[in-house]
Amino acid sequence: MKQVRIGILGIGNMGTGHAKSLLANLVPQAKLTAICDVSKSRVQWARDHWGGNVACYDSQEEFYQSKDFDAVIIATRHYDHPQNAMEALKSGYHTLIEKPAGVYTKAVREMNSVAEKSDKVFAIMYNQRTNPIYLKLKELIDAGELGELKRSIWIITNWYRSQSYYDAGGWRATWAGEGGGVLLNQDPHQLDLWQWICGMPKRVRSFMSFGKYRNIEVEDDVTAYVEYENGATGLFVTTTGEAPGTNRLEITGDKGKIVVEDDKLTFWRLRVPESQFNRDFKGGFGSPECWKCEIPTTGENLQHIGIMRNWVDSIQNGTKLLAPGIEGIHGLTISNAMHLSAWTDDWVNIPFDEDLFYEKLQEKISSSTFNKSESENQTLDVTGTY
Amino acid sequence: MKQVRIGILGIGNMGTGHAKSLLANLVPQAKLTAICDVSKSRVQWARDHWGGNVACYDSQEEFYQSKDFDAVIIATRHYDHPQNAMEALKSGYHTLIEKPAGVYTKAVREMNSVAEKSDKVFAIMYNQRTNPIYLKLKELIDAGELGELKRSIWIITNWYRSQSYYDAGGWRATWAGEGGGVLLNQDPHQLDLWQWICGMPKRVRSFMSFGKYRNIEVEDDVTAYVEYENGATGLFVTTTGEAPGTNRLEITGDKGKIVVEDDKLTFWRLRVPESQFNRDFKGGFGSPECWKCEIPTTGENLQHIGIMRNWVDSIQNGTKLLAPGIEGIHGLTISNAMHLSAWTDDWVNIPFDEDLFYEKLQEKISSSTFNKSESENQTLDVTGTY
Numbered sequence: 001m002k003q004v005r006i007g008i009l010g011i012g013n014m015g016t017g018h019a020k021s022l023l024a025n026l027v028p029q030a031k032l033t034a035i036c037d038v039s040k041s042r043v044q045w046a047r048d049h050w051g052g053n054v055a056c057y058d059s060q061e062e063f064y065q066s067k068d069f070d071a072v073i074i075a076t077r078h079y080d081h082p083q084n085a086m087e088a089l090k091s092g093y094h095t096l097i098e099k100p101a102g103v104y105t106k107a108v109r110e111m112n113s114v115a116e117k118s119d120k121v122f123a124i125m126y127n128q129r130t131n132p133i134y135l136k137l138k139e140l141i142d143a144g145e146l147g148e149l150k151r152s153i154w155i156i157t158n159w160y161r162s163q164s165y166y167d168a169g170g171w172r173a174t175w176a177g178e179g180g181g182v183l184l185n186q187d188p189h190q191l192d193l194w195q196w197i198c199g200m201p202k203r204v205r206s207f208m209s210f211g212k213y214r215n216i217e218v219e220d221d222v223t224a225y226v227e228y229e230n231g232a233t234g235l236f237v238t239t240t241g242e243a244p245g246t247n248r249l250e251i252t253g254d255k256g257k258i259v260v261e262d263d264k265l266t267f268w269r270l271r272v273p274e275s276q277f278n279r280d281f282k283g284g285f286g287s288p289e290c291w292k293c294e295i296p297t298t299g300e301n302l303q304h305i306g307i308m309r310n311w312v313d314s315i316q317n318g319t320k321l322l323a324p325g326i327e328g329i330h331g332l333t334i335s336n337a338m339h340l341s342a343w344t345d346d347w348v349n350i351p352f353d354e355d356l357f358y359e360k361l362q363e364k365i366s367s368s369t370f371n372k373s374e375s376e377n378q379t380l381d382v383t384g385t386y
Numbered sequence: 387m388k389q390v391r392i393g394i395l396g397i398g399n400m401g402t403g404h405a406k407s408l409l410a411n412l413v414p415q416a417k418l419t420a421i422c423d424v425s426k427s428r429v430q431w432a433r434d435h436w437g438g439n440v441a442c443y444d445s446q447e448e449f450y451q452s453k454d455f456d457a458v459i460i461a462t463r464h465y466d467h468p469q470n471a472m473e474a475l476k477s478g479y480h481t482l483i484e485k486p487a488g489v490y491t492k493a494v495r496e497m498n499s500v501a502e503k504s505d506k507v508f509a510i511m512y513n514q515r516t517n518p519i520y521l522k523l524k525e526l527i528d529a530g531e532l533g534e535l536k537r538s539i540w541i542i543t544n545w546y547r548s549q550s551y552y553d554a555g556g557w558r559a560t561w562a563g564e565g566g567g568v569l570l571n572q573d574p575h576q577l578d579l580w581q582w583i584c585g586m587p588k589r590v591r592s593f594m595s596f597g598k599y600r601n602i603e604v605e606d607d608v609t610a611y612v613e614y615e616n617g618a619t620g621l622f623v624t625t626t627g628e629a630p631g632t633n634r635l636e637i638t639g640d641k642g643k644i645v646v647e648d649d650k651l652t653f654w655r656l657r658v659p660e661s662q663f664n665r666d667f668k669g670g671f672g673s674p675e676c677w678k679c680e681i682p683t684t685g686e687n688l689q690h691i692g693i694m695r696n697w698v699d700s701i702q703n704g705t706k707l708l709a710p711g712i713e714g715i716h717g718l719t720i721s722n723a724m725h726l727s728a729w730t731d732d733w734v735n736i737p738f739d740e741d742l743f744y745e746k747l748q749e750k751i752s753s754s755t756f757n758k759s760e761s762e763n764q765t766l767d768v769t770g771t772y
Contacts, residue, residue, distance in 0.1 A: 150628055155539060155636070160673040162664050205593070207611055207619070214664075223619055225593055225609055233593070233609055235621065242536055242638050243660045244676040246645075250541070252628050259632075274629045278548050278600075287546040290630040 004312050007034035007069035007093070009060065009084055011042045014098050014125075015075030018304060023050065026305045030071075030312045036063035064091045071095070071121075071315060073308075077171055078178055078185075079103050082111035085122070085325070089114055094121040096311045099188040101328025103179030104361055105336050106354040112326045122325035123311040128189040129196065129323050130306035132299040133265050137251075137258060138197045140267070140295070147254030147273050152198045152234040158245030159186040159238065163214050173216035175364040181210075181218030182240045183335045191331035192323075194236065198251065200330060201226035201234060201337075203349045208342035213241025217370045224338045236338075256290065267293040390698050393420040393455035393479070395446065395470060397428045400484050400511075401461030404690060409436065412691045416457075416698045422449035450477045457481070457507075457701055459694075463557055464564055464571075465489050468497035471508070471711065475500055480507040482697045485574040487714025489565030490747055491722050492740040498712045508711035509697040514575040515582065515709050516692035518685040519651050523637075523644060524583045526653070526681070533640030533659050538584045538620040544631030545572040545624065549600050559602035561750040567596075567604030568626050569721045577717035578709075580622065584637065586716060587612035587620060587723075589735045594728035599627025603756045610724045622724075642676065653679040 006022055008015050015035070022032035032050070036057040037043050047056040057063040064087070071094035074084045082102040088095040095115075101124060102108040115122040128134060140146060159182055171177030178184050183191070206224035213220050220241050226234040239245070248261040254275050257268040270277070270288040277288040302309065306322070313319040333350060340357050341348040392408055394401050401421070408418035421436070422443040423429050433442045443449040450473065457480035460470045468488040474481040481501075487510060488494040501508040514520060526532060545568055557563030564570050569577070592610035599606050606627050612620040625631070634647040640661050643654040656663070656674040663674040688695065692708070699705040719736060726743050727734040 151543070151623075151625075153541060153623065157537070157638070160660075162667045162669075162672060164668045165670055165672075168670055205591075207591070207613075209617070212617065221619070223611055223621065225611065227593075231595070231598065233607070235609065235623065237537075237539065237621065239537075241660075242643070243656055243663070243673050244643060244654045245638075246636060246643065250632060252543070252631075257628070257630060257632070268630045270629055274546075274627075277629070281548045282550050283548075284551055284554055286548060286551075287629050 001029065001316055003028075004030045004071050004094075004315050005033040005069040006030050007036065007063065007072045008032065009036050009063065009072055009074045009088070010076035010098075011035050011037040011039075011046050012075060015073070018073055018075060018308065019046075019050070019054075021305055021308065023054075027308045027312055029316060030308065034063060034066060034068040036060055060087070064088070064093075069093070071312070074098060082107040085111050086114045089118040089120050089122060092120065094311070094315045095325065096123045096125060096308065097325060097328070098125045099192070099328065099331075100184055100335070101325070101332050103184060103332075104354070104358050105329055105333050106358050108329045108332055109354070112329060115326055121311060121314045121321070123307065123314070123321050124323050124325045124328040125304060125307050126189060126192050126323035126328075127303040127307045128193055130303055130310075131301045132297040133260055133263065134193050134197065135299070136265055136295060136297045137249075137260060140258065141197055141251070141253075145267070145269075146251065146256060146258060147275075148230060149198060149228070149232045149251065149253045151232060151252045152194070152250065153237075154190060154194055154235070154249045155237045155246045156187065156190045156249075157237060157239045157242045158247045159240045160243045160245055161186075161214070161240040166214055166216050173214070173218050173220075174370045175217060175361065175368050178218065179361060180335070180339060181216060181220050182238050183219060183222060183338060186240060187238050187335070188331055190238070191236075191334050192327070194234075194249075195330045195334060196327075198232075198234065199228060201334065201350060202229050203227050203347055204334065204337040204341050205347050206338040206341040208338070213239070217364075217368055219339070219342070222338060222342075224341070226334075236334075258295075265295040265297050267295050269293050387415065387702055389414075390416045390457050390480075390701050391419040391455040392416050393422065393449065393458045394418065395422050395449065395458055395460045395474070396462035396484075397421050397423040397425075397432050398461060401459070404459055404461060404694065405432075405436070405440075407691055407694070409439075413694045413698055415702060416694065420449060420452060420454040422446055446473070450474070450479075455479070457698070460484060468493040471497050472500045475504040475506050475508060478506065480697070480701045481711065482509045482511060482694065483711060483714070484511045485578070485714065485717075486570055486721070487711070487718050489570060489718075490740070490744050491715055491719050492744050494715045494718055495740070498715060501712055507697060507700045507707070509693065509700070509707050510709050510711045510714040511690060511693050512575060512578050512709035512714075513689040513693045514579055516689055516696075517687045518683040519646055519649065520579050520583065521685070522651055522681060522683045523635075523646060526644065527583055527637070527639075531653070531655075532637065532642060532644060533661075534616060535584060535614070535618045535637065535639045537618060537638045538580070538636065539623075540576060540580055540621070540635045541623045541632045542573065542576045542635075543623060543625050543628045544633045545626045546629045546631055547572075547600070547626040552600055552602050559600070559604050559606075560756045561603060561747065561754050564604065565747060566721070566725060567602060567606050568624050569605060569608060569724060572626060573624050573721070574717055576624070577622075577720050578713070580620075580635075581716045581720060582713075584618075584620065585614060587720065587736060588615050589613050589733055590720065590723040590727050591733050592724040592727040594724070599625070603750075603754055605725070605728070608724060608728075610727070612720075622720075651681045651683050653681050655679050
């Protein structure tokens with residue numbers, strides 16, 4: 001079968017990484033044929049390194065008109081993802097966007113409506129969905145092994161970032177540049193996995209600190225409490241200011257408890273569901289018999305490569321997408337609700353008032369005193385980051 | 387040295403347990419000489435079993451006037467602890483009260499003021515303070531090993547209780563009987579240890595469910611977020627409705643992270659403090675070198691026996707109390723603040739309005755529809771509980 005020709009829009013940290021993967025033939029059914037970036041110096045860098053085989057553009061118009069490719073990976077700034085995706089889809093390209101889907105759900109909803117009308121394959125780089133542990137966790141919960149859910153707690157505080165990291169990117173950690181901090185840059189994967197596995201909460205109450213650990217204006221410390229339709233509760237705790245931090249997801253249900261930590265999935269399985277034990281037990285102190293089960297999680301964690309392969313496979317063979325682009329709105333909805341709750345110091349019901357969120361975000365942008373110069377931008381080696 | 391003669395007020399679950407320990411000579415410097423209970427059937431039971439050596443009273447007045455003992459253990463219902471302790475201290479007895487110190491801080495404050503004027507030794511049964519793990523944890527933090535604290539998260543959800551447990555005690559899990567649920571009955575130890583180790587928070591925002599998992603009127607599911615004076619945050623998550631539940635305390639500071647779980651204390655120690663690393667590091671992605679250290683926690687966990695021995699030792703030799711009675715107010719303050727926050731669906735600053743709390747509690751009592759009959763009371767074997 002003919003290889004899918006790929007163009008990449010945005011050759012910053014992530015775009016460069018994806019380009020290298022394609023050039024290393026890690027996605028055998030695809031090849032990189034074009035790139036585009038608004039920065040002439042980045043385009044020159046790309047031309048110097050890849051120019052022989054890859055067409056390099058600094059104009060999106062020329063990039064799309066060239067027809068040098070069949071499908072486009074969008075690795076621009078968060079804010080631009082919805083607009084870029086709509087242009088790509090409308091120009092007739094299969095589209096894979098980097099996370100997050102955008103910065104505010106209002107724009108992402110518009111993008112989704114364009115995507116739904118398009119016959120092109122639209123995916124999002126939720127590369128943690130290729131992680132065998134989370135795949136297995138989702139499979140167990142979907143299969144009812146945990147019974148009705150009662151609680152989920154995700155402590156994801158191992159996103160340590162130094163001041164020098166923030167100082168290296170002009171757009172980074174500003175309301176105008178990223179539209180948020182740890183929730184927009186580091187956590188989109190966990191917010192997505194959380195809703196993918198546990199479903200969407202119905203309301204959110206969150207607590208944030210802005211620039212608590214670093215000289216930045218956005219959130220670097222978040223504690224969020226959520227409630228689900230069935231009465232289950234959830235917690236999401238995240239920061240970039242702690243070392244070594246923790247990545248521990250605990251989900252409790254009627255049939256026991258699952259903990260994902262240290263790349264292990266452990267299931268404390270009740271021999272009979274707790275609700276049944278409670279109905280039958282007549283003693284004073286007593287609890288259901290519980291087995292500690294170490295659950296195998298096999299398979300390679302292909303991350304970005306896995307998402308690109310799945311997207312290309314879907315383009316060629318109609319294979320089901322692991323991370324459909326239109327699902328990007330879910331994690332962002334939780335993220336936006338968390339911001340809105342912290343800004344208003346109040347509960348936020350989902351769905352929330354998207355106009356109010358947009359208005360509050362504009363207030364943050366216009367009252368910002370952080371105006372980093374473009375010259376501060378550096379391209380960082382993202383090997384080992386997500 | 388002459389043995390301290392002990393009287394026990396209240397021969398329910400806990401009082402009976404303490405009596406048995408004393409009769410088994412587990413506190414060598416003390417002997418049980420008298421008991422008192424308002425229930426004539428309990429007194430008769432005590433007389434039948436221990437009558438030869440222990441004076442048995444069903445009148446507190448006669449009990450105190452008898453002078454059969456030098457020191458009294460108060461193991462009555464939560465509400466009665468402050469009043470009972472004041473009577474005991476004013477009657478000239480050294481006093482050890484069961485936890486919690488009371489149900490509302492207003493009464494406990496009054497008790498403390500009596501205790502402060504007394505020359506008698508006043509202790510509280512915070513028997514988890516004898517646990518070598520928590521002693522070690524406190525020692526490490528007090529010694530500055532963790533540096534300035536950033537976050538603490540205590541997930542203490544392994545208090546599983548069945549409906550039959552609640553049905554076995556007429557006073558249990560009612561506003562009039564206990565004044566609360568999991569926070570008043572199961573969690574006083576953790577609330578005390580939390581403040582003992584991490585200090586008192588300055589404000590609290592909590593979320594509770596009342597009778598979510600059981601047919602009870604009080605809270606059986608709590609998520610509480612707190613903030614400390616230095617900006618650190620904390621979470622306390624507890625329930626009686628999950629199995630197998632979790633008991634995991636994580637504390638993060640400038641110098642790393644400590645986790646207490648599965649009877650192990652693990653210290654992820656940063657080679658240089660995070661704040662120093664952050665000042666010096668000039669790269670993109672990078673974090674402080676971290677050593678995983680397994681900290682030894684030696685010594686026997688004597689629990690109730692340990693507290694009784696320490697109290698008796700203090701009476702005889704002036705030894706420093708491990709759990710001074712007047713410190714009982716701290717954990718209860720957090721507990722009351724959590725209730726008030728949930729009831730008002732709002733922040734509660736510490737110190738809070740104690741009159742408002744008392745008023746709200748009275749409203750709960752007067753609107754209660756749970757009127758369990760006294761005949762439902764059963765004495766449960768508390769071996770292995772706290």
